[in-house]
Amino acid sequence: MTEFGARALRFSYGTREVLHGIDLDFPEGSVTTVCGANGSGKSTLLRCLARQLVPSSGGCFLDGRDLRRYSPRAFARRVAYMPQQRPLPAAFTVREMVLCGRYPCRASRREDEEAAERAMHLAGCSGLAGRRLTELSGGERQRAFLALALAQEPETLLMDEPTAGFDPGGQLEFISLVRRLNRETGLTAVMVLHDLNLALRCSDRIAGLRDGTLRFAGPAAEAVTPRRIADLFGVEGEVMRAPDGMPFFLPLRRSAP
Amino acid sequence: MGCGRSVRAPFFCMKPKRRSAAENNALRQKLTVLLLWMLLPGVLLFALSCGAVPIPLRLLWSPDGSTESAILHGIRLPRVVLGAFAGAALAGAGTILQSVLRNDLASPGILGVSAGGGAAGLALLLLLPEAPAWLPAASFAGALAAALLIYLAAWRNGVSPERLILAGVALSALLSALSGTMLILNSEKVAGVLDFSLGSLAGRGWREVRICVPYLLAALAVTPFFARRLDLLVLGDESAASLGLRVEATRTALLALAALLAAGAVSAAGLLGFVGLIAPHTARLLTGALHRRLIPASLALGAMLVVLADAFGRSLRPPEELPAGVALALLGPLFFLWLLRRRGGGS
Numbered sequence: 001m002t003e004f005g006a007r008a009l010r011f012s013y014g015t016r017e018v019l020h021g022i023d024l025d026f027p028e029g030s031v032t033t034v035c036g037a038n039g040s041g042k043s044t045l046l047r048c049l050a051r052q053l054v055p056s057s058g059g060c061f062l063d064g065r066d067l068r069r070y071s072p073r074a075f076a077r078r079v080a081y082m083p084q085q086r087p088l089p090a091a092f093t094v095r096e097m098v099l100c101g102r103y104p105c106r107a108s109r110r111e112d113e114e115a116a117e118r119a120m121h122l123a124g125c126s127g128l129a130g131r132r133l134t135e136l137s138g139g140e141r142q143r144a145f146l147a148l149a150l151a152q153e154p155e156t157l158l159m160d161e162p163t164a165g166f167d168p169g170g171q172l173e174f175i176s177l178v179r180r181l182n183r184e185t186g187l188t189a190v191m192v193l194h195d196l197n198l199a200l201r202c203s204d205r206i207a208g209l210r211d212g213t214l215r216f217a218g219p220a221a222e223a224v225t226p227r228r229i230a231d232l233f234g235v236e237g238e239v240m241r242a243p244d245g246m247p248f249f250l251p252l253r254r255s256a257p
Numbered sequence: 258m259g260c261g262r263s264v265r266a267p268f269f270c271m272k273p274k275r276r277s278a279a280e281n282n283a284l285r286q287k288l289t290v291l292l293l294w295m296l297l298p299g300v301l302l303f304a305l306s307c308g309a310v311p312i313p314l315r316l317l318w319s320p321d322g323s324t325e326s327a328i329l330h331g332i333r334l335p336r337v338v339l340g341a342f343a344g345a346a347l348a349g350a351g352t353i354l355q356s357v358l359r360n361d362l363a364s365p366g367i368l369g370v371s372a373g374g375g376a377a378g379l380a381l382l383l384l385l386p387e388a389p390a391w392l393p394a395a396s397f398a399g400a401l402a403a404a405l406l407i408y409l410a411a412w413r414n415g416v417s418p419e420r421l422i423l424a425g426v427a428l429s430a431l432l433s434a435l436s437g438t439m440l441i442l443n444s445e446k447v448a449g450v451l452d453f454s455l456g457s458l459a460g461r462g463w464r465e466v467r468i469c470v471p472y473l474l475a476a477l478a479v480t481p482f483f484a485r486r487l488d489l490l491v492l493g494d495e496s497a498a499s500l501g502l503r504v505e506a507t508r509t510a511l512l513a514l515a516a517l518l519a520a521g522a523v524s525a526a527g528l529l530g531f532v533g534l535i536a537p538h539t540a541r542l543l544t545g546a547l548h549r550r551l552i553p554a555s556l557a558l559g560a561m562l563v564v565l566a567d568a569f570g571r572s573l574r575p576p577e578e579l580p581a582g583v584a585l586a587l588l589g590p591l592f593f594l595w596l597l598r599r600r601g602g603g604s
């Protein structure tokens with residue numbers, strides 16, 4: 001049983017502390033979404049979990065060991081990370097880029113190529129393999145980046161706003177792809193999303209962050225009470241039910257600070 | 258409790274595609290690399306036969322003590338060897354820099370190696386005109402010193418590509434201004450200096466080969482081992498780090514390697530421009546962006562370009578010579594533009 005999460009995690013940019021002691025676990029095989037307003041520290045939390053930032057105290061742990069005590073490659077074989085923004089490697093075709101995802105794995109050229117094909121198939125971008133990244137739409141690009149992460153064959157996938165800039169159809173398509181990977185391969189997924197309704201639809205668990213502290217962590221169904229949402233987002237509104245019984249939140253007015 | 262069950266996106270139904278097209282493509286790129294390396298000896302031999310005096314190439318393996326044989330072995334051979342190494346080194350440095358800095362316009366000049374090596378070489382030629390034998394060493398030291406200065410100037414908790422490029426442009430301007438000042442104040446001695454600052458192999462012999470080639474060979478031999486790490490750096494710092502790369506250490510090592518290659522080339526052939534920009538791009542158009550094919554293709558192209566430019570400069574109007582740097586800047590852009598129009602646009 002893999003244990004992955006943060007313990008008493010604090011992080012500062014210079015003298016400004018943005019995470020004030022976070023305790024959070026990500027159960028194996030679950031989909032967790034970190035929610036919160038802009039500037040609440042959710043991306044910073046994800047980057048600490050991805051070993052991109054060094055906590056000022058406390059830390060993130062994988063199987064009881066601090067992430068810093070893993071070698072970069074050993075960690076990359078277990079946890080993959082999709083940053084929100086990255087330069088576009090214009091000269092690469094999708095297949096060439098996905099092959100780069102095999103760097104942490106010690107395998108033969110043949111195995112690498114097979115794993116890359118598998119990853120592209122899982123991410124639904126086999127048909128794009130020979131295309132250059134500059135020729136792709138936003139949704140196609142994100143599937144290529146997903147394939148890059150899957151080529152690492154990780155247990156856990158961290159995604160920072162994976163659907164930013166997508167239309168509703170594209171968002172739903174990408175999110176259900178993640179959900180499907182989670183069900184079929186047991187992939188543990190941790191996402192940062194600011195769209196609460198999207199998070200409710202696709203997550204097992206929701207973690208709510210406000211001003212660098214964890215306000216809530218638990219099953220998605222329990223996350224949606226008007227009080228909690230007002231606390232997290234500073235918005236008052238109505239919790240309603242979709243025809244399929246799923247809750248969703250309709251924002252109505254800004255609540256008093 | 259996701260919605261995935263009810264939403265069935267069409268791409269889920271896709272079967273893995275047949276790989277024949279991809280394999281053909283990879284095979285074609287591999288063959289291109291092989292072809293370039295098979296072409297290289299031919300180009301070197303052709304360059305040996307070019308010059309003021311026609312010389313039969315059989316003298317190469319059966320020297321007969323004649324004047325032709327002496328010219329071939331004593332003058333042309335070291336020149337071609339040195340040109341090939343300088344060209345390969347500049348192409349290697351350009352390939353590394355374009356990927357590390359993620360900038361298509363990056364070339365060895367961006368590290369200040371041209372300006373630094375130029376200023377140091379000029380200072381030596383003007384201050385100690387009786388010691389031109391020290392030119393390779395002086396320009397090498399100047400080039401490395403400039404690269405180090407730029408690296409330190411760009412450092413703040415690590416070196417970002419953007420800061421490095423800006424620091425490089427600024428310091429290069431300063432060093433070029435110093436060179437210009439030295440030239441103006443010593444305008445009567447300019448003639449001897451011109452060859453160096455335009456990039457030329459004129460007068461280079463076995464002595465320069467013995468000085469420059471050993472460490473150029475060492476640096477060139479190391480370069481292909483960085484292929485995968487260069488691939489990752491192209492993806493961006495965060496992606497590279499999340500794939501298990503020690504980004505800062507790797508970047509520093511690669512910048513040092515590029516500086517070494519470029520400084521070696523400057524000390525061998527003066528300020529040869531353009532190869533370091535054009536050879537990597539040409540290679541990328543021919544073999545794709547993965548560095549395990551890009552690097553060997555780029556090295557071979559750089560070597561051929563410089564050797565051919567030098568041969569062209571020698572044969573244009575003998576006994577006068579056009580410096581290799583000038584010949585290169587005359588022919589290179591046309592070839593590159595032709596290639597860009599023919600292969601550009603991606604697919």
